[in-house]
Structure formats: structure tokens, C-alpha cells
Amino acid sequence: MDEGRPIFRQITDQIESSIIDGSLAEETRAPSTNELAAFHRINPATAAKGINQLAADGILYKRRGIGMFVSAGAQAKIRARRRERFAHEYVYPLVIEARKLGLSAEEIKDMIEHWEDQP
Amino acid sequence: MNSVVALSNVTKRYGDVTALDGVSFAVRENTITGLLGRNGAGKSTLMRLLTGQDLAGSGRTEIFGARPYENEAVLSQVSFIKENQRYPDNFKVRHVLRAARTLYPNWDQDFADSLMEDFRLPLNRRMNRLSRGMFSAVGIVLGLASRAPLTLFDEPYLGLDAVARQLFYDRLLADYAENPRTVVLSTHLIDEVSDLIEHVLLIDGGRMLLDQDAETLREQAVTVTGPTAAVDEFTAGRDELHREQMGGFARVTVRSTGDSTERTRAHSHGVELEPVSLQQLVVHTTTRNTSSKESSR
Incomplete structure (x- = not known):
């Protein structure tokens, strides 16, 4: 634990x-x-x-x-609750870090769309 | 819920040394309590009072609602395992087990036999010929198989290796789940028992520093790391338990606000949050107690 x-x-x-x-x-x-x-x-x-x-x-x-x-x-109930928390727990820290690095929203979107193509 | 142990304002002095200084607490029935503290904190004194081996100078000590001192009815329900247990010189392991069978009303011989095998204990070896670890293991077998309504382990595992200690924790948990009873475990190995214990008693210099639910304690403190200015801003006005500094970088442990947005706020302040283990919390709390006493001198 x-x-x-x-x-x-x-x-x-x-x-x-x-x-x-x-x-x-x-x-x-x-x-x-x-x-x-x-x-x-x-x-x-x-x-x-x-x-x-x-x-x-x-x-x-x-x-x-x-x-x-x-x-x-x-299953549906848990999924709904975790979706509510998603922005708070994952998107927010991502945006903060991206700002530090000077990444634009466009660049982030592009990364999300293409992350699977990366080596 | 019923209290199995209840101490109220208990003080015990040995000469001019105050071993316990106005200690009050209760232990709930059917829980595992960790009694934590440094060497000389008063843990063993406390255990001796609970098992009627010594009398408090003042205050009330009650076990199952009665005074334990010279009280056979109460003491028959108590199993006390301590590291420096003495046995008669010619006693072999099997003599100890036979004595235990007559001493403890709830003694389970089958359980004792399986524990003897688990710990690979030789029945016919004399107690004074056992290795330190085996000697401790005999105590653990007695403590578990006695199934006493109140079982006290005082640093029970001197010399026991990691495998044997894990065996002890596993057997204790499994048997406790099947046969709930009240267990008080005093130990230095806080990390090892932190998931086992439900309640924490932390004693230092004869005083009770913490008397709290282990789960509550886990979320009580948080460590904040980052640039000093940012850390200071984030922790402003909060109770500080510990601080380390390196150049412009700081690591500060503070009381947690319990606010679920804390992590988000930390990100926007540019600081990181780390959980604080029970062991760290105990160290910080004890250290702070020592330094505040020294500064008031």
C-alpha cells in the first residue's frame, strides 16, 4: 500500500x-x-x-x-464519476506544465492526436 | 465501543525519573494498537502497569474495568510477551508450551503446533540454548496461541529475521480476523506495522504525543517541495512539522488542510506534494516535541 x-x-x-x-x-x-x-x-x-x-x-x-x-x-456509475474528476486530476496539471514550457493549446492538441505515432 | 484498557492521568516515578507523566488513553475492544516511541519513552513502563507487574504512583489503571494489580481474574485474560522474558534454567521449549497451556484459558494447541512448525522451533531444545531469534519466536507463538482477550507484545522480535517477522504479521492478521481480540504492539519498526495497526499511541518522555486513528494520521500531514519562496507562500500560516533547506529549494512538512483542491493549488504555486509516511510523521512529531522542550528550558 x-x-x-x-x-x-x-x-x-x-x-x-x-x-x-x-x-x-x-x-x-x-x-x-x-x-x-x-x-x-x-x-x-x-x-x-x-x-x-x-x-x-x-x-x-x-x-x-x-x-x-x-x-x-x-461500471457506468464509476466511469461517470471519474470523468468528472478527469479535468481536475489530469488536464489541469498538464496545462500548468505546458505553460511552463511555453507550449500552445494547438501544440498540445496536436500531441494528443498524434502521441501514438511517436516512436 | 467498549474500552479494554483505560488509563486516566497515570504518573509513575522511579526515584527522580518520571517514567510516565499524567498519561490518559483508552484502547478499544478488538483493535490492533501500535504503541510507538523512542527507547526510554515509557512504553515498557506502561506495559508493566497494564499487566499488573507494577503499581502507578497516581492515577487510575483499568483493564476490563478492573485494576490489574494482583487481580487474577483480570490477568488470566491478558497475554504479555516481552523481549527479556525469563524462564527457569532447565526449561525446554516444550516445557514452556506445556506451562502456557495451563496458564491461558483460550490456548489453542493446534494453532501452537502449526506456529512451531512455521518458525521451525525445536521442542526439545533448552530455552537458554536457543538463538536470539528463536527465543523471540517462542514468545510470538505464546502470544498468538494464547488467544488472550488482551494481548500485549513489547518489542517481540529482537533477533528475528525479515522472513520470520513477515510470518508473524501474516499469522497475527489471519488469526485476528478469525478470532478478534485486542492487541497492543510496541515497536520501533513503524514502517513494517503501519498497515497492520488501526490506532496509534505515540509516547515520548513519559507523555502521550499522539492518540489517533492510523487512517486519520495518514492524511494529516503533507510534504511540500519546491523553490523556497513558493513553498513559503503555499504553506503560509500552517502548522509546520519539519523543514529542510538546500540553496533556494525547500522541503517542508505541514499539517494537511484536508482540502481536495490542494493538489491543484500546489501545481499553480509551482510546488510538489508528497505523502508523509507514518514513520516520518512519528519522527517529525517526536523531534519537534524534543526541540520545543529544549527551547523552553
């Missing part, structure tokens, strides 16, 4: 990322608190906090006696 960031938030981010990339499909079972604790070597209470946060957000839901499952529509 990274230092400095709350562990439960790293847990929620990781599970959300697996839902977005499809490796954790909707209506399948999510890792249990104890599985997360053992795998990441973290306190079970911390893992539970992450799971509860996802349940409160409607990303996971509980099936009694079986465990937590990924809600239908979770």
Missing part, C-alpha cells in the same frame, strides 16, 4: 478500477474483508471500511450469507 493516502481509499480505488476494466464484472462476488486484509496485509477493520464505503456508494451490495456483490450499473 502507498504511504500517505488512507488505505481504505486505496482499497476502494482498486476495486473500482477492476470494475471499470471489467476484471470484476457486475453481479459477481467482490473480495471479502478477510481476503483483502490477507492479500494487502492490512488490518481487517480498514478493509471493512473500504467495502462499506463502496456499499454506501451503491457500487457493492450485500447478498445475505454469501458476501458483497458488484451492483448492476456500477
Whole structure:
């Protein structure tokens, strides 16, 4: 786990990322608190906090006696939320750095369009 | 939630040395608490009071709502593992295990057996012939297999190699998940346990410096690096924990504002933000405590 960031938030981010990339499909079972604790070597209470946060957000839901499952529509929900954060987390720092280097908006656009062509 | 341990305004003096100076805190049931602090900070004194091996000069010490000193009902629920545990001279490892079985009501022999194998401990070796690491491992087996409602580990791993320490953390977490109980772990190896512990107690010079949730602590401080002028502008008016300087460049650790736009603001100020590890936070907090005491002298 990274230092400095709350562990439960790293847990929620990781599970959300697996839902977005499809490796954790909707209506399948999510890792249990104890599985997360053992795998990441973290306190079970911390893992539970992450799971509860996802349940409160409607990303996971509980099936009694079986465990937590990924809600239908979770993928779209997470994607929408991450899109909202995209400008703030990625575009803004990009613009700041570009300004420092004297790059124009046109040049940046050109780079984005052609970055895959670069060696 | 219930408190298993409750200390209120506890002071303990040895001659003219004040080992604990008005310490108050509570430990919640079924949590893993890290008791952190430098050598001589008062950690072991605290552990001795909690396990009824010593009496506080003043203040209240309660374990499971009762005083631990000479209280068999309370002490039977406590397992205390310390680095300098003494055993009778002729005791072999198996004698220690047999004694533990009669001593601890929740003792799990199967668990003890599997731990003995994990740590590769020889049953028939005399305790005083064990290597330092093996000696520590016996303590860890006792601490885990006793499954006491309150388990205290005081620097339990002197001489243990990295593999054995990882084994200890893994077995502790797995067994704690299955059999929740209250664990207090005193350690210098903060980086190693920072993900395990739920609550942090930091003691220095006999006083409690921090008594907080580990998760809260993680986001409490942030390190700001960049040109000194920019760093100063960004951190103006904030509680400064630590500062390093090199030419026109500064690295300053301050209390975090908890503001989610902080990172964006940092970019526009031309400074970088780095997270602060629990270990760094403990070092900065302890160092600042020492220097503020010296300057007030």
C-alpha cells in the first residue's frame, strides 16, 4: 500500500478500477474483508471500511450469507464519476506544465492526436 | 465501543525519573494498537502497569474495568510477551508450551503446533540454548496461541529475521480476523506495522504525543517541495512539522488542510506534494516535541 493516502481509499480505488476494466464484472462476488486484509496485509477493520464505503456508494451490495456483490450499473456509475474528476486530476496539471514550457493549446492538441505515432 | 484498557492521568516515578507523566488513553475492544516511541519513552513502563507487574504512583489503571494489580481474574485474560522474558534454567521449549497451556484459558494447541512448525522451533531444545531469534519466536507463538482477550507484545522480535517477522504479521492478521481480540504492539519498526495497526499511541518522555486513528494520521500531514519562496507562500500560516533547506529549494512538512483542491493549488504555486509516511510523521512529531522542550528550558 502507498504511504500517505488512507488505505481504505486505496482499497476502494482498486476495486473500482477492476470494475471499470471489467476484471470484476457486475453481479459477481467482490473480495471479502478477510481476503483483502490477507492479500494487502492490512488490518481487517480498514478493509471493512473500504467495502462499506463502496456499499454506501451503491457500487457493492450485500447478498445475505454469501458476501458483497458488484451492483448492476456500477461500471457506468464509476466511469461517470471519474470523468468528472478527469479535468481536475489530469488536464489541469498538464496545462500548468505546458505553460511552463511555453507550449500552445494547438501544440498540445496536436500531441494528443498524434502521441501514438511517436516512436 | 467498549474500552479494554483505560488509563486516566497515570504518573509513575522511579526515584527522580518520571517514567510516565499524567498519561490518559483508552484502547478499544478488538483493535490492533501500535504503541510507538523512542527507547526510554515509557512504553515498557506502561506495559508493566497494564499487566499488573507494577503499581502507578497516581492515577487510575483499568483493564476490563478492573485494576490489574494482583487481580487474577483480570490477568488470566491478558497475554504479555516481552523481549527479556525469563524462564527457569532447565526449561525446554516444550516445557514452556506445556506451562502456557495451563496458564491461558483460550490456548489453542493446534494453532501452537502449526506456529512451531512455521518458525521451525525445536521442542526439545533448552530455552537458554536457543538463538536470539528463536527465543523471540517462542514468545510470538505464546502470544498468538494464547488467544488472550488482551494481548500485549513489547518489542517481540529482537533477533528475528525479515522472513520470520513477515510470518508473524501474516499469522497475527489471519488469526485476528478469525478470532478478534485486542492487541497492543510496541515497536520501533513503524514502517513494517503501519498497515497492520488501526490506532496509534505515540509516547515520548513519559507523555502521550499522539492518540489517533492510523487512517486519520495518514492524511494529516503533507510534504511540500519546491523553490523556497513558493513553498513559503503555499504553506503560509500552517502548522509546520519539519523543514529542510538546500540553496533556494525547500522541503517542508505541514499539517494537511484536508482540502481536495490542494493538489491543484500546489501545481499553480509551482510546488510538489508528497505523502508523509507514518514513520516520518512519528519522527517529525517526536523531534519537534524534543526541540520545543529544549527551547523552553
